[in-house]
Amino acid sequence: MNKGALLVISGPSGAGKSSIVRELLKQIPNAAFSVSTTTRQKREDEVDGVNYHFTDKKSFQKDIDEGAFLEWANVHGNFYGTSLKQIAKLLDEGKLVILDIDVQGYMILKEKLERFTTAVFLTTKSREDLKTRLLLRQSDSEEAIEQRLENAFEEMAYINRYEYLVINDDFKTALAQMLNIAHAASNKRTLTDADKFIEAWAKSLK
Ligand code: 5GP
Numbered sequence: 001m002n003k004g005a006l007l008v009i010s011g012p013s014g015a016g017k018s019s020i021v022r023e024l025l026k027q028i029p030n031a032a033f034s035v036s037t038t039t040r041q042k043r044e045d046e047v048d049g050v051n052y053h054f055t056d057k058k059s060f061q062k063d064i065d066e067g068a069f070l071e072w073a074n075v076h077g078n079f080y081g082t083s084l085k086q087i088a089k090l091l092d093e094g095k096l097v098i099l100d101i102d103v104q105g106y107m108i109l110k111e112k113l114e115r116f117t118t119a120v121f122l123t124t125k126s127r128e129d130l131k132t133r134l135l136l137r138q139s140d141s142e143e144a145i146e147q148r149l150e151n152a153f154e155e156m157a158y159i160n161r162y163e164y165l166v167i168n169d170d171f172k173t174a175l176a177q178m179l180n181i182a183h184a185a186s187n188k189r190t191l192t193d194a195d196k197f198i199e200a201w202a203k204s205l206k
Contacts, residue, residue, distance in 0.1 A: 004094045004097055005185050006097050007099065007117075007182055008099045008118070008119040009021060009100050010100075010101060010103050010155070013134070013151075014152075015122050015123045015168055016122065016171065021100055023175050032093075034083075034100075035086065036082055037083065038079065038080045040080070060072075068084060069081040069084060070112065071104075080105070096185060119164070120163070121159050121162040121166070123159075130149065
């Protein structure tokens, strides 16, 4: 009992997931980030091993073949995967594990570890807003931005599969909502084996 929990955050790229995750990690002492592996090029402000484990296609394929990923997906033409070992370790340490993964990854995770998982879809209030943010971010080429905007529309179709929806219009408000959800995620009833708990609870009478 009282092992960890998983908090999945998905949503279009540019919706502000990374900034929200950074704040959650600062404000929740028990939180840990699931550092994904990716074949995407490292951005200037990113650190290998902190934001992602950057790798090439050959090593990524090797990891797939060896069953190293809990889930993996091709997103915007690059591969991204969640390490099974890392998740198992963090859950065992009782952490609230935060995963920034796409909708395809969440669908797989839901199949495998639903009882540990709370899932939030984070997005902007409009498509126009998303475009402005992607342009302001200046971290992607024009072509990449176009592709991300195109994919965003497809990702939005998955909103119904998530338990929570947070609209990142005002950052402070969105963060407060995310903090509430993160705290609730650690108390999810399904984290507990109810039968065992009831048995111990009943036996405790002196
Ligand atoms: P970015 O390239 O902007 O860092 O991320 C692009 C997309 O890949 C985001 O939607 C992010 O949530 C997703 N992503 C990052 N890591 C993983 C992962 O391990 N698995 C899956 N399925 N998606 C991921």
